Amino acid sequence: MSKKQLSIGLLGCGTVGSGLVELVNRTRDLLRERSGVDLKISRILVRDADKPRPGVDRALITTRPEKVLQNGCDMVVELVGGMEPARSFIHDALAGRKHVVTANKALLAADGFNLLRAAAQHKVRFGFEASVCGGIPIIRALKNGLVGNQIQSLAGILNGTCNYILTRMEEDRAEFPEALQDAQKKGFAEADPTLDIDGHDAAQKLKILAELAFDGQVPAEAMQVDGIRQITADDLRTARELGCVIRHVAAAEMIDGAVALRVGPALLRASHQLSGVRNENNAVLVRGDAVGEMLFFGKGAGSLPTASAVLSDIVDIACNKTMRMPITSRQLSTTTPDHSSHNYLRFPVHEPSAIGPISGILERNGIAVQRAAATWARNGHDASQVKIVTQSCSERILEKALHDVSRLPVSAGKPLRVPIAE
C-alpha cells in the first residue's frame, strides 16, 4: 500500500487536544499499517505556552494562530471550541485549501451549513464526527452506514453531564445540587454547567444529527428545550415506584414531511432501550425505514473517546479527499405534534389540600388521574407538592389543564411535567 504523509495543524491543546496528541503518538504505527497514512502533528496552537504539557513536543507549541493556519500542513484540527475565534480559524483554514476536522458542536449547530458549503467551495473536506457523542461513530452511521434509509426518528441521551447527574440522584438518592457538585468534582460537568443542565448542549447535538438524518436545515428556535434543574430526588423515587427511571432525552421525528424536535427529561420504563444508559454514557436510537430500530451506545465525551472520533475523521480524509456535502440547504418545516402519553406532574402548592382541586381540573379536562399524592414542604422543596400520574392524554389538552391549574390561588409556581415513554 502506498504511504501518504499527512501533516496536521492543531488548534487547541486542552482535554481533547492533548488526548489527540497522545493517541496520534501511540497509534502512529498502527495507522500506518491500517490505512497507509503517516500522521504528523506539525504545529499546536495554545493560549499559554508555558503550561506544562507532558507528552507534547514543546517545539511544536505556538501562541500565534497564523503559525498554524499559514503553515504548510494538509489539515487543520480545530479543538478551541466556542464561536469565535474558532469560526474565523476554520474559514481561514478552508480558504487556504486545508481540510478541517472539528469537535465544535456549538459552532456546527449555529453555522454548520455555511462551514460545509465553504469546504465544498474550496474543494476540501470537513469532518465533525467528534461533535456529537464523542467516540460513538453516529455521524458516520447516519452519513454512510444508513445512507439508503429514510430516517424516521432519532432519540438519544446526548448529554453525559445530565445523565451522570440523574444516575447519581437515582442511585445515591442525592439531590440535584449535590449530584452536580459530584459531577464537577469528577470532571463530568463544567464550572459553569448551564449549557449542559439546561439542555442546550443536547439541543445543539440534536440539531446536527437531525439535519443529517432528515436532509435539511432545522431552525434552532423550532426546538422545545428543557433541562434537569427542576428534577428532585423525590421525583426519581416516584419514577422508581412506577418502574421507571428519569433520563434527559433529545428526540426528533419526521411526521408527514415536518420535523418535530424536543429536548427534556422523560420517564422511561425499564423496557425502554435508553433506560439502561447510566453515568456519563451516551446512546442514540435511530429508526430507519429499511433497517428498523438501531442503537448506538458508548462514551459520549472525555479526552480519548473524543480524540478517537477526531482521529477517525483525520484518517478518513487522508484516504479519501473527495468532498461530499452531507447537509442540504433545504429548510425543513417543523411541527409540534400532539402526542399522547402518560405523564408525571408535580405542582408546587401553598397547601397539600390542593390535591383535590388539581385532580378535579384534570378530570374535568378529560384527563384520568392514575395516582395522586401530596407532600408538605421538605426534601429541598420550598413549597408543598402535589404529585400526579395521568393516564395517556393529549399534550394539547394537558397544556390547557395546566393553564387552568396555574390560575388556582393555591398554586405556588410552575409545575414539572415529564412525559412517560414506553
Added chain:
Amino acid sequence: MSKKQLSIGLLGCGTVGSGLVELVNRTRDLLRERSGVDLKISRILVRDADKPRPGVDRALITTRPEKVLQNGCDMVVELVGGMEPARSFIHDALAGRKHVVTANKALLAADGFNLLRAAAQHKVRFGFEASVCGGIPIIRALKNGLVGNQIQSLAGILNGTCNYILTRMEEDRAEFPEALQDAQKKGFAEADPTLDIDGHDAAQKLKILAELAFDGQVPAEAMQVDGIRQITADDLRTARELGCVIRHVAAAEMIDGAVALRVGPALLRASHQLSGVRNENNAVLVRGDAVGEMLFFGKGAGSLPTASAVLSDIVDIACNKTMRMPITSRQLSTTTPDHSSHNYLRFPVHEPSAIGPISGILERNGIAVQRAAATWARNGHDASQVKIVTQSCSERILEKALHDVSRLPVSAGKPLRVPIAE
C-alpha cells in the same frame, strides 16, 4: 455536486437481492441528492427466470452469469451465497476490474483475505458490510470509526436465529424443538437450521470481525464453537431463578498478543449489556483502548436491513474508489485463556442421587458448589438431571472435574456447561 452514474450487476435475487432492488427503486432520488450517485441495476442473475418477482423489471433478468459478469456494469453485487459458484463469480468480477459488494459471510470467513487481496491487485474495491449483523454498520465502525483504537475485545449476539429461539424458550417457556419450529415458521430459521443453531454462522461472523479488529488472520480451527441444541426450557427457568438470561454469545479478546475466541451459550446477568437483546436482534459490544466500551444494536438479518448494508457499500464505493486493504496477511496467534467464572452445570444421570458424588468431586477439586438440585427424567430430558451452580472457578480445573464426573457409573452423558457472565 457532480452526478455519477453507477451501473450494478446483481448476482442473486432471493431475500436480500429482492430487498436491494426494492431499496434502490425507492431511494434512487434520495441517494442522488445525498451522494451525487445515480444508481442503476443493469442485470440480475437468477436461477429460475420464470419465478414471479413483483417490482423487478423482467427485462433485466438472466440465468446466464456471463451476461452479468461480462456486461459493462461498474460493480457486481454478489448475493448468491455459499462457496461456489459465488467465489468464482467474485474472482471473475474482480479480474474484470469491477468493484464487488457481497453479503456472503461463509465465503468471507473461509477466504476473505484472498478476495481482498485480489481486489487490491485489480485496484477495485470490495465491500462486505452486509456479511455481519445485517443493517448494523459494525464493519464500517471497526474499519473507520474506531481506526485509532487498539481493539481489546468483542462480544456479540451475532446469530438472530439462536437469539430468537432462546427468547421464545424464555418468554413462552417453550422447549427447543417447538421454538425452532416457530422460528422456521416466521422465517427466522432455515429449513436446515444446522449452521445457525450449532454456532457455525456466529463463528464465521466472529472470524470476520476479529480479523478486522485485531489486524490479522484467525485460524478457524482456533475457535471453540458450541450451539444451543442442548439448552432446555428448564435451563432457562434455572437461569431466571439466578437473575440471568441465556444468550448465544460470540466473543473474541486480545490477551498478551494472542486472540482468544469462543462461541457458545452463556448465562448473562440482567446488568450485562447483551442481556436485553431479544428476538431476532443482534448486538456487538466492542472495547477499544481509546473509546472504552461501545454497543451496536439492531436487526441482524432480513431482506431490507441487509439490503441497507449492501447499499451503504455501493454508495461508499461509488463515492470513493480508492482501495484500502482492511485485513493484513499476518497470522494471529491464538490462546485458550484459563478464565474464571461462575458456571451453570447440568449432568444427565441414571439416578438423581448422583447429586452427592458429583458435588463431592467438584468440592474435592476445590470448586465451591453454590446451588445443587436433582430432577427425575421429565421435561423433555431422557435422563434424570443434576443441576449445579458453582462459585467462580478456573476453567481448567472445572474441565478436570468434569472429566472425573464422566467416569462415575451414574453419569448418563455429556454434561452441559454454561459460564455465567457478569
